[in-house]
Amino acid sequence: MIILSAALALSALILPTLAATSWIVPGAVWLDTSGNKIDAHGGMIIKPGSVWYWIGYSVNDGITPVIYSSEDLLNWDNRGIANSIKQMWRPKLIIAGGRFNIFGQVNRLTQGMTATAITGPYTLYGSGMSIPPDALTYSDCGPFVDTDGQIYWITSADHNTLSINHVTNTSNPTLSTRVASLALGAFEGPALFKVGSIYFLIVSSKTGWRPNPDKVFWATSLAGPWSGGTDVAPEGNNTYNSQSTYVAPVIGSSQTTYIFMGDAWDSTGSAASNYMWAPLSVSTSAHTATIQYFPFWKVNPTTGVVTTSSTGKRYEAEDAEMAGRAGKSNLSLGIVTDCSSCVSKRAVHRVDDGSTVTFAGVEGLGNGERQWVALHYTVNNATGGDAYVYVNDEKMNVRDLNVRAGLHHVVPISVVLQKSNNITFAVHTSDPHFEAHLDGIEVLDGTEEEIEVKL
Incomplete structure (x- = not known):
């Protein structure tokens, strides 16, 4: 099934007058509605109501979780820092226990914070959580909510394994039972999503800030067995010079489009890094997920329809x-x-x-x-x-x-x-x-x- 219908040095180039953003442009500087460069790396987007929220980390604020909001997935308002904690990598938002919760990696452990409103303020709770049942630490991380409402946390754990663990659906949620420990290779940047009855897991190799060909694995059960390892983009493109962080479904009235969210890192992962968002073409029969690269594109958040190929x-x-x-x-x-x-x-x-x-x-x-x-x-x-x-x-x-x-x-x-x-x-x-x-x-x-x- 194909899901498609059809830093600081830059400040001198940014003038006060700002037109509305008309396209998602992979790799280009993306400005918020105030004319500032969006600074939300290693993140995700989520739509709990009528508004989309982008949660990521701000490099300029010391790797601190930040929140943006948008109604059209093009123009983003900066809603501020979720919490002043520093060095929280790849923050993600989880709705559990009737509250909004952000999980992120701090010192190779999962730190939780919670709020009654999605824009915060968020309060830290508990100490850093290792990965049950054997207290592994990890690097990259991401959430997944299954069609039955069960919540999971995916991590690139020690010993080059990917771990999938339950998250308790409670206030102040915690990591719980391990569902799978995947020895697929030395991978990180996990992005787990589901189409029909097939689970897809996109990962990248461990090459630091340097891009590599991201792979996709598939299974009919989170517990496995997991198969695949095909490229999500032509190998020589190195995932269009990006690394996976999340796959966001845009569930529209006409179709569901899956957005590959990638970080287009510079050589040090600085605030000058940009973003590589693109729709995915997904085949549940061939068990593939392939990035559809367009210089200009956008998705209608109501219908899910993708448009592209603008000519001036x-x-x-x-x-x-x-x-x-x-x-x-x-x-x-x-x-x-x-x-x-x-x-x-x-x-x-x-x-x-x-x-x-x-x-x-x-x-x-x-x-x-x-x-x-x-x-x-x-x-x-x-x-x-x-x-x-x-x-x-x-x-x-x-x-x-x-x-x-x-x-x-x-x-x-x-x-x-x-x-x-x-x-x-x-x-x-x-x-x-x-x-x-x-x-x-x-x-x-x-x-x-x-x-x-x-x-």
Whole structure:
């Protein structure tokens, strides 16, 4: 069954006027409704009523649990810190005993906190809980509520095992009976969900902040046996440069869509890390769950329907002004070359450290609101250098705005445009062999009617 229908350095780029968020853009900087970068890592989303809540940890506040809320899964209000406890990793929300409870990992143990309102204030209770029955400690963690209402806590425990334990449905809930101890390999980042009668468990390998190919296992019972270990994305993409933290079902009137929530970490897991959310295509017969990657997408929280493939006003690279090595070229020299995958079937190749490609007269809103500019380019070495854009002479590192820079041929960035703009594309590298190949750019939000395709 396929579930689809169809940091701180950035503050200078964020202006006071903020348009409503129109798309989920994997890897891009995601701003809250106050114009600040969302800081809620290792988290989850949940909808106990008519509003969605995002619980994660704030790096800027010392790895402290923070809560955001949204009605459309696009625009998120910062509801503040749940509790001032520090170093609580991967906090998750559990509704038990008629109360709202946050479990998180503190010093490799589960610490609980409770509140009568989902936004808190939350009060710590008890001491850190090890994993029953043999007092294992653990690293990553996540919750799961089965269709019968039973609550479970999944951890990457000691000795490279994944442990699934009951959670008591009481006020001040605690960890209880172990349901399964899974020796599937050295895995962490557990995200457990259920489709029909099949349980799916997505995990990542233990490679620190470096991404790897997340795997999915399946079973017809939580106790197992568990099978599988297939990739959730093409292996070379390393889960689109992210690590699993949760799978959220959006149960709509038309369909249920499952959102893969991933953290797109930087090299240290800092506040500059972004998020990689994408719908999953799930097959209960083939026992697979596959990330459906789109540069732009969104899900209707009422119907569950996914829309994607937004198109704005396009500017072709071969029509732009080229300088440097690119400027010395022409069609016969092969810098503007055929490109079968490009929209116009032409692209500017060999954009190196001494080259620039400038698009003049690019139309923008000119009202101080941020809008999306999609850069269509590839590089010959994803780690060999950086791409830059100059928007009316303001220099921006593309990787600071979207961690997918160099890893995907469509890289959306959010910028403020005037009515008429000069946008220059360039690269910087110490590698004499590094170069980019530029297809063109597209400007979204207000320049043309956006095209939404239901999949």
